[in-house]
């Protein structure tokens with residue numbers, strides 16, 4: 001069975017799964033090996049109620065990579081899909097009832113590249129007679145939020161351009177779209193340690209972990225563990241038209257960096273310090289680490305936008321906090337994450 005499931009021969013897969021999808025809804029998950037797609041796929045494959053309602057088609061460029069094999073072993077239809085291939089994307093969404101759409105700015109590094117990939121998803125999804133709901137991983141609009149001051153938060157711009165394309169060119173699809181704003185991953189302090197996390201200063205004894213940011217330590221850095229996305233997406237798929245054309249802010253913690261650093265230090269038993277530095281100094285550090293200039297500007301403006309307020313939790317009629325949808329669900333806290341995570345790469 002596993003070899004069939006991992007095959008790139010889509011016609012064989014289509015035949016195999018067409019029977020089952022007569023009874024269960026087919027949910028197609030883009031970037032299924034990533035921070036967002038993988039836990040969503042796993043939830044739909046493992047939760048007893050969700051799996052009785054849905055079958056999962058998990059998309060990846062490499063159906064033989066360990067996470068893809070793991071999803072296949074759990075029962076996913078794992079299909080090769082390169083977002084740079086229109087043909088791949090078109091056949092990947094065939095017969096979908098629900099789609100989780102996500103694109104990875106950090107694999108392409110340009111707005112044009114991410115928009116081209118996302119547009120392929122929109123275009124393919126817009127032609128599907130079976131599609132009931134389209135969930136788009138998105139972000140707030142940095143240019144609007146800053147009244148035009150921060151025009152270079154490129155990964156935000158790309159997602160907002162995709163929403164504009166959907167609204168204007170694929171209005172039927174837009175009417176079925178729910179946008180989800182996923183907050184900053186807890187794992188950013190490990191995976192993107194240099195721009196976002198505390199740096200080890202070994203010149204002190206014991207070493208000090210220095211969090212240097214271009215804003216005061218009282219700034220709220222809203223965050224979440226994307227591993228908790230599964231129940232949220234399940235709730236959205238069951239919500240009918242309630243959240244269509246709205247934004248769901250997916251946040252677990254709304255802590256200041258001072259609070260986050262305090263938890264990090266006390267939980268791991270290490271000395272910490274927060275340093276507010278000038279934006280120019282922050283940019284210089286990023287450039288010295290080899291970041292290309294447009295990405296330096298991107299991350300600097302992103303942090304300066306954060307300085308202006310907790311924008312992921314804006315109060316607006318078209319923004320719904322995930323806690324309003326899942327009031328009973330216990331999201332992983334930052335403290336729990338700090339306790340459980342493997343910090344060996346930065347300690």
Ligand SMILES: NC(=O)c1ccc[n+]([C@@H]2O[C@H](COP(=O)([O-])OP(=O)(O)OC[C@H]3O[C@@H](n4cnc5c(N)ncnc54)[C@H](OP(=O)(O)O)[C@@H]3O)[C@@H](O)[C@H]2O)c1
Nearest residue numbers: 031033034035036060061082083103104105107182184185
């Ligand atoms: N870091 C944060 O705090 C945060 C918060 C919210 C949103 N985001 C956004 O999340 C997005 C990335 O999602 P993620 O974190 O879930 O991904 P990720 O863990 O960084 O992994 C990248 C994913 O993208 C897929 N991918 C990359 N290029 C592809 C291509 N050409 N065709 C098909 N798939 C491709 C990879 O699949 P394969 O390698 O298996 O093909 C993999 O699943 C970014 O756009 C970022 O802006 C980040």
